[in-house]
Amino acid sequence: METADITFRTRKWVRPEDLNANGTLFGGSLLKWIDEEAAIYAILQLGNGRAVTKYISEINFVSSAVQGDLIEMGLTATRFGRTSLTMRAEVRNMITRQSILTIEEIVFVNLSPSGRPEPHGYTEITYDRDRIPTHHLTETLSGDA
Numbered sequence: 507m508e509t510a511d512i513t514f515r516t517r518k519w520v521r522p523e524d525l526n527a528n529g530t531l532f533g534g535s536l537l538k539w540i541d542e543e544a545a546i547y548a549i550l551q552l553g554n555g556r557a558v559t560k561y562i563s564e565i566n567f568v569s570s571a572v573q574g575d576l577i578e579m580g581l582t583a584t585r586f587g588r589t590s591l592t593m594r595a596e597v598r599n600m601i602t603r604q605s606i607l608t609i610e611e612i613v614f615v616n617l618s619p620s621g622r623p624e625p626h627g628y629t630e631i632t633y634d635r636d637r638i639p640t641h642h643l644t645e646t647l648s649g650d651a
């Protein structure tokens with residue numbers, strides 16, 4: 507997998523509670539983190555807090571991490587559909603850059619207030635932060651008043 511176009515954002519410190527019985531990073535913890543990371547990415551790209559995980563392709567646990575490792579998670583949008591957004595994910599060791607996990611396709615669906623798929627109208631990535639969900643902005647601004 508190419509990693510050049512992936513932006514690594516969130517970092518994690520592998521702690522005792524994240525380990526499996528083998529003493530390495532528990533895959534379930536990793537999947538929980540990457541699903542949350544993908545949700546945040548999708549929410550910001552689609553400008554909608556109602557975005558849900560629809561599909562996750564094969565997950566390749568490339569190598570393990572151990573307690574104390576610093577790891578980082580990266581995502582990039584690979585396809586803007588009508589109501590969906592497809593992302594590619596990679597988790598790697600922050601220091602050695604060794605790949606820990608790759609997922610070719612994570613598909614999120616943009617939902618209407620009634621919970622049905624709704625066209626999002628976007629075709630490309632932006633990091634301009636101009637797609638922060640407006641209802642969150644409204645709540646934030648009214649909370650500041």
Ligand SMILES: CC(=O)SCCNC(=O)CCNC(=O)[C@H](O)C(C)(C)COP(=O)(O)OP(=O)(O)OC[C@H]1O[C@@H](n2cnc3c(N)ncnc32)[C@H](O)[C@@H]1OP(=O)(O)O
Pocket residue numbers: 541545557558559560561586587588589590591613615621622623
């Ligand atoms: C962040 C979280 O934890 S969310 C919690 C976990 N996720 C959930 O609970 C979601 C549960 N699933 C659902 O509620 C429903 O399946 C919905 C509302 C997401 C989608 O309903 P569907 O009837 O499948 O919608 P529909 O057939 O219109 O497809 C919607 C989009 O998903 C895509 N899609 C549907 N199935 C798949 C699939 N198996 N693989 C990839 N994409 C798919 C479609 O191509 C479509 O994309 P497009 O509009 O860009 O072409």
